[in-house]
Amino acid sequence: MHIAIIGNGISGITAARHIRKHSNHKISVISSETDHFFSRTALMYIYMGHMRYKETKPYEDHFWEKNRIDLVRDYVHSINFKGKKLQLKNQEISYDKLILAVGSTPNKFGWPGQDLDGVQGLYAYQDVETMEHWSKDLKHAVIVGGGLIGIEMAEMFLSRKIPVTFLVREKSYWNGVLPSEESAMINRHIEAHHADLKLSTELKEILPDKNGRVRAVITNKGEEIECQFVGLTAGVHPNINFLKDSELALAKGILVNEYLETNIPDVYAIGDCAQMQNPRKGRRPIEAVWYTGRMMGETVAHTICKKKTVYNPGIWFNSAKFFDIEYQVYGDVPAKLPEDYKTLYWEHPEGNRAIRILYHKNTNEVVGFNLMGIRYRHEVCEQWLANKTHIEEVLQHLSLANFDPEFYSTYEKDLVQKYNQQNGRELVLSNRSSTDAVAFFLGKNTQSKADIQQGMKRNLMLGILLILLSFILPFLFTVKLPIMIVSGLLVGLGIGLLLLSFSQRQVLSGLE
């Protein structure tokens, strides 16, 4: 069977990899963007000089041949669904099954001047090349649209000391997703990085110079801002233009059922371009993020090679980085607090770290975690959410979730204290925070408590014995050096065993 995949992004490539794992089908991956799969999420780092294109490729170039995944660098103009044929620029490819993983393209809202030189979005690899091109004599850049790609673009220019004006239509940065405190934190952070953040401001018009390059923009407030570059980052939409006028059912994206099947047999759609006909509760029909693309790729491979599998993305999670502030979310944290949710929010006095937990008003079960500048464990949060754990249970064991590097200050205590204050409670944070405690919590331990206890006793006895022996030895033998060495080794070993025993005690007490 020949499986053709259009698109070599995360979703298409994940599908190809898993199909190869499960089967021997012939696989072709077609893309017009680059020869090899690269990480779109790393585009900013190429421009900033943290990496080159080469470093963003997750697999070495020999990977594809070794795994018999044929890569075709070409553009698909049209698809003959009846004849199962793809029309490329200079060839035709027939397929038995087709996976559409064609991704997104940046939104343009018909602004006057949106096609001038120096005006562009940031999505494809070529966009970084053109950004590089226009950066040469760039004195000022304007970025339109306060989302994740906009702030990345701001960071890109600022890394080269190119001043940036950031036009955000909303009253506060990304406040359609972030609750207001977090959103305000990012406003402050953007300004601390010396980007000129203009909130509640929209783009009205882009003005050309005599060579057809952007010279300035005009905002809805009538302000004219000189610039030689305009970044259009007001979101993306599925890249389905070339599929219009075919029998494929489209809405905003390519419509798929819960098996990721389109209305045409043997044709699937995954990743950014797929629109779920019946999204799960609490999920959006199009979720244009890396992780969902990966999960869809895996699911569709399973459906094709093994048995029909429902796409189940599990509990929502996402992450991002706003300049220096990392952001993670697990579960449901809407920007506006729903009626039946309560929120517990703690923010560091310096205003660059925060923890938010949402829970149900009536049942008290946790529904979501939002982290700013603090890392939490995916699996632990997921388990609490899946088990609808009581907020107080979560709070008492919150240290289990902390994922910050060793030696970092932890703030779980402050959050618990905040909860106690607000609710007149006296919860105490348990000291379960070790890797071992987490393993036990997640049921990933291979040793039981009894095993550890036994080992602890054995090591203690043996350790004491060895140390005693090492003291006795010199009295029994007269050869000096060899006995000193043997004794030294025995003492070392003995102390080692005592330490081991001691650490096992620590482990046990950390599990309580």
Place this chain on the structure above:
Amino acid sequence: MKGIRIIGLVAFVIGLMLFVVSLGLSDYSLDMDSLESGIDKDYHFNFVEKESGMMKGKTYTSMWAFFLDYDQMMSNAQSAILNDVKTNLKLTTADGDYWSKILKNEKINKVKFLVARDSAQGFLLRKRGLFLWLSLILICVGALMYIFPSMNLLPGIKNDGIFHSGLHSRGALGITIGIFMTVFYIVLYWFPHLMANWVVLVQPIKSMMMEGKADQWFLYGFIYTIAILIMGIRFMIKYRHNKYQLVRTFSVMFFQLCFAFALPNMIRALQGVDLKNAWPLDYSFFFEYRINALIEEGNFGLWLLVWGIVLMAIVVPIITYFYGKRWYCSWVCGCGGLAETLGDPFRQQSDKSLKAWKIERYLIHFVLVFAVVMTILVVLSLFTDKLGFSYNVRAWYGFFIGSIFAGVIGTGFYPLMGNRVWCRFGCPLAAYMGLIQRIKSRFRITVNGGQCISCGNCSTYCEMGIDVRHYAQRGQDIVRSSCVGCGICAAVCPRGVLKLENGTVDIDNRGIDLRTIHVPMDSVGIL
């Protein structure tokens, strides 16, 4: 701010130039005492003294002329000795005595350094204080002035422009620095007489610490320590938002300053002893001249001998079991210390390919076996004379591994192959701890569920060339023998995916989970 950096850079370059120029600022007049004590054998010295007439009382303004005459003098003496051995003593190459009587080239070269150091006089010696402190201050203050303004950046990962800069990505500047460092090591190991003036220059510092004359190893230790301290400060500023990095860097700076430099140079009994240097990195630990020296020391020496053995056989494996090899490689070790500080700007140069990993595994385990076999031979040869060839084996090891690999390539090639070439491909101690780390250690790098976006920052900045992303994007914990636990992968990850951890209750399953597989396991079967 830019101004301060430029002034700093200028000061640094002037200081460095002063230092380099000082190499040619001495006159030389043969120091007979030094010659005599260096040759250390009356039979030889008698001949040399006869030949020394050509140099005696002469003042050389050029180092090269001095060395030319020295070589001539010694080669005359050498032939005279050879002649005497053959005709008067009537020895032939078959006699054991023959070899101990003749004057060997190695001896001539060794004495060359001592004589050059002690014969130096004139301008540099008169102005020694000025040159030493001026160049030292210019270099250190200049470097700090260049480094400090980055405090003005907001804390956070700032790798901006690394791959646009020739220094960091094998451009002209990077290659120049690589050549400079390589030449430095070649001179240090094989032509130390060429840097005799530097040794003269740092004598006041040696005198402040302990009586006696500085040699090239004191000079090397001094430069090494300064490099770790200054570049350590740079590192701490760069990662000042990350406490793990702060603590760890403080630790390597402390161990270098105290254990590797100060103690051995201030306490006579500890002279030449680095308490933290473990076999097989310290490959000559079991050589008889060192064992004899320790035994002669009396009780303290014996204690050191026992410590060395316990360190390598018990302490190293036990701590590695608890914390992984990071406790040594990126917290204590001097080679690691230099790599983490001076070498940090070059960490992205390490090769991440599968091929490099293959070469790494062959090479480093080969060196381990080499070191073990050599040591066994050496220890056996303490008890029998039949193992004369073990001297050749250790000479090869010293030359190829100890000097060329660890020094010239290991450090000289920082800008070309990354800062851990030696630690990754060559260090037998790293190989030894790596085996423990891989097979049974609590250490692992945990991957945070499915949060990885495959961006590649972790792999790019892993100095050991580990393709961290390969594991991270599968949601698989990283358990690799080469990981030195520097924690930079976790620091640069923009999604908070990685965490260095120690845990015991899942020790045999550390690297098994694939957390990004989300289709029900029963029907998948992991591949």
